[in-house]
Amino acid sequence: MWSDNETTEDLLGFKVHADLIKEVIKDDSLLPITIGVFGDWGSGKSSILKIASEQLNQLDDGTFVLYFNGWLFEGYDDAKAALLESIIKEFDENQTFGANVKGKAKKLLKSVNWMRVLGLGFKKVALPTASAYLTGGVSLIPYLAEQFGNLQAEDIAEKLQGEKTEEFLKSLLKDKETEDKSMLVREFRDGFAELIEESKIKKLVVVIDDLDRCTPDRIIENLEAIKLFLNVEKTAFVIGADPRIVRHAIQYRFKPNHDGGDNDRIVDDYLEKLIQVPYYLPKLSDSEVETYISLLIAKRDLVDTSFQKVLEVFYTFRNSNRYSVFGLSNLKGHLETNDFEKLSLGLSSIPSLAPIITQSLYGNPRQIKRFLNTFTLRKRLADIAKISGFDEAVLAKLMILEYSELPLFKQLYDWQISQEGQPLEVKELEEYCKEGTNIEKKEQLEKDYSNWARDKLIKWISVDPKLQDIDLRDYFWISRDQISSSILGASLVPPIVKTLFNKLNQDGLPATASKNIIRTEVKSLGESELNHFLIFSNSMLKKNKEQKRLYDIFHYLIEESVDGAETNYQDALENITVRNVEPAVGNGLKRINASESFRSFLNNFFKDNKSPASKAYNLK
Numbered sequence: 001m002w003s004d005n006e007t008t009e010d011l012l013g014f015k016v017h018a019d020l021i022k023e024v025i026k027d028d029s030l031l032p033i034t035i036g037v038f039g040d041w042g043s044g045k046s047s048i049l050k051i052a053s054e055q056l057n058q059l060d061d062g063t064f065v066l067y068f069n070g071w072l073f074e075g076y077d078d079a080k081a082a083l084l085e086s087i088i089k090e091f092d093e094n095q096t097f098g099a100n101v102k103g104k105a106k107k108l109l110k111s112v113n114w115m116r117v118l119g120l121g122f123k124k125v126a127l128p129t130a131s132a133y134l135t136g137g138v139s140l141i142p143y144l145a146e147q148f149g150n151l152q153a154e155d156i157a158e159k160l161q162g163e164k165t166e167e168f169l170k171s172l173l174k175d176k177e178t179e180d181k182s183m184l185v186r187e188f189r190d191g192f193a194e195l196i197e198e199s200k201i202k203k204l205v206v207v208i209d210d211l212d213r214c215t216p217d218r219i220i221e222n223l224e225a226i227k228l229f230l231n232v233e234k235t236a237f238v239i240g241a242d243p244r245i246v247r248h249a250i251q252y253r254f255k256p257n258h259d260g261g262d263n264d265r266i267v268d269d270y271l272e273k274l275i276q277v278p279y280y281l282p283k284l285s286d287s288e289v290e291t292y293i294s295l296l297i298a299k300r301d302l303v304d305t306s307f308q309k310v311l312e313v314f315y316t317f318r319n320s321n322r323y324s325v326f327g328l329s330n331l332k333g334h335l336e337t338n339d340f341e342k343l344s345l346g347l348s349s350i351p352s353l354a355p356i357i358t359q360s361l362y363g364n365p366r367q368i369k370r371f372l373n374t375f376t377l378r379k380r381l382a383d384i385a386k387i388s389g390f391d392e393a394v395l396a397k398l399m400i401l402e403y404s405e406l407p408l409f410k411q412l413y414d415w416q417i418s419q420e421g422q423p424l425e426v427k428e429l430e431e432y433c434k435e436g437t438n439i440e441k442k443e444q445l446e447k448d449y450s451n452w453a454r455d456k457l458i459k460w461i462s463v464d465p466k467l468q469d470i471d472l473r474d475y476f477w478i479s480r481d482q483i484s485s486s487i488l489g490a491s492l493v494p495p496i497v498k499t500l501f502n503k504l505n506q507d508g509l510p511a512t513a514s515k516n517i518i519r520t521e522v523k524s525l526g527e528s529e530l531n532h533f534l535i536f537s538n539s540m541l542k543k544n545k546e547q548k549r550l551y552d553i554f555h556y557l558i559e560e561s562v563d564g565a566e567t568n569y570q571d572a573l574e575n576i577t578v579r580n581v582e583p584a585v586g587n588g589l590k591r592i593n594a595s596e597s598f599r600s601f602l603n604n605f606f607k608d609n610k611s612p613a614s615k616a617y618n619l620k
Helices: 015-026 045-057 070-075 079-093 099-121 123-134 141-147 153-160 165-173 181-199 216-227 243-254 262-274 286-301 304-320 337-347 350-361 365-384 392-404 406-417 424-432 439-448 455-462 473-478 495-504 511-522 527-543 548-559 565-573 583-591 596-605 612-618
Strands: 033-038 063-069 203-209 235-241 277-280
Touching (some): 015 045, 015 277, 033 045, 045 203, 045 235, 079 099, 079 181, 079 216, 216 262, 235 243, 243 495, 286 365, 350 365, 365 392, 392 455, 392 473, 424 439, 495 527, 548 565, 565 596
Parallel strands (some): 033 235, 063 203, 203 235
């Protein structure tokens, strides 16, 4: 099994990206600078930031590196101030700096706390502050109580929840030197520059990871904190995030309309001013996926000392060859005989498994690792159950269908369970999809199996091993815990999927705006993310079958011809009683343009003509 945590162990050949970040930061003429390391969920951003941080820490040139996880500030009343405070505390608590540095740090901490107080004039900020304190979270209230000895923390929390929050905060500030927040910001920036000068460090590098896991408000607060340092000499910020999530947070702050235009320009301008160097991580190629899987299995099967030898050989190989697969043949002569033979057993099936895995996981390291963890568990179960004739390539192929097309995986389960594990439908599908199949057979495929006629499914059907002569019962027995859910149900949903779903799931959002979001954002998702989106929408509808908006989302997806929308909607409806469906849903389904097979399903779904939704659907 493999951990999902970020690591400085480079199994992806990503050290080259970390080296580039290091070289940019080493160039004093480019400072101050902010670098955005951009990539999708699970693309390896965190590992690159860890490797870069470790390399920068090893420089003997006065570089001071601070590493923060932006998600850790999610529970603070003011994430902006919390980040500033965390940076300053690193100076205050570092034993290598003298008393003058500590004194300046303590003064800056007071400035940050008063910026927080001044920021509490809005009830939407004050209430969370009070709530955080009362529920045991991180809050500014203890600091206020310390500053004003005549007030108890509980009294302050109570007043922050009252009607006169702003008046109360101004009364606290009236005897202070300033109520001007902009002056505090200028003082902070000047004070921080003095702090760096006093500390004698040559440059400060602040690495912020997992920004895209935060809520939109927290993302903006972190970005606003970074803006305070944009003109401070000798500083570099490195931010790891999915740029689509960051763009959504900026849009959320500026409350744009849904037609793009000037609002897109606002988002672009904001990012361009904040991020001087955007760096987009490439997705893994087929050969890199095969190499990554090989190294993961080597890490699992070998002791640490032997695996370190594997890494040494890999790094040497990658320095001279960036394009070829690194596998078992490259390790011959570098490992002890026992280790090589042990690894041979684990890696023997990789060449056949890799194309299947690559086809549906699209070069995403996190998804590959999660897939392999589930695959390993099921393979072990097959060993323990002593299943004879077990072929792990068949298991991998079926799991790919489960991962990428859950409704069709369930359909295949239904076919095989009623035909003693060898469904005729599979034989027909494989005949239709044979290489060199004529146009008539392809047209027949469209007619008989329209849900299976998409290009990626034809590729899945065509790839070895073929399934028509295999008893599938044992393979589905191993996967029986997933028949009612999915592999995805056990893994994290990509943040961009949740963000887009929440963006669509707004009561009162006009149809034109909804369709525009689907056209411009949902349809621009990669195939894997789109699959996550559809399965997530499917599961939300099953859980909340009374919410009309969730049906509307699927109607818009179908009208915009989103691949897989009909299949997932049908799967959801099959788990919903027609009596629970509102008449407006039936009426809406009557109007949408649907395929012949989906229309046939709908006619059967609403055939009772007694429920309100059925009457609405069947009304001429």
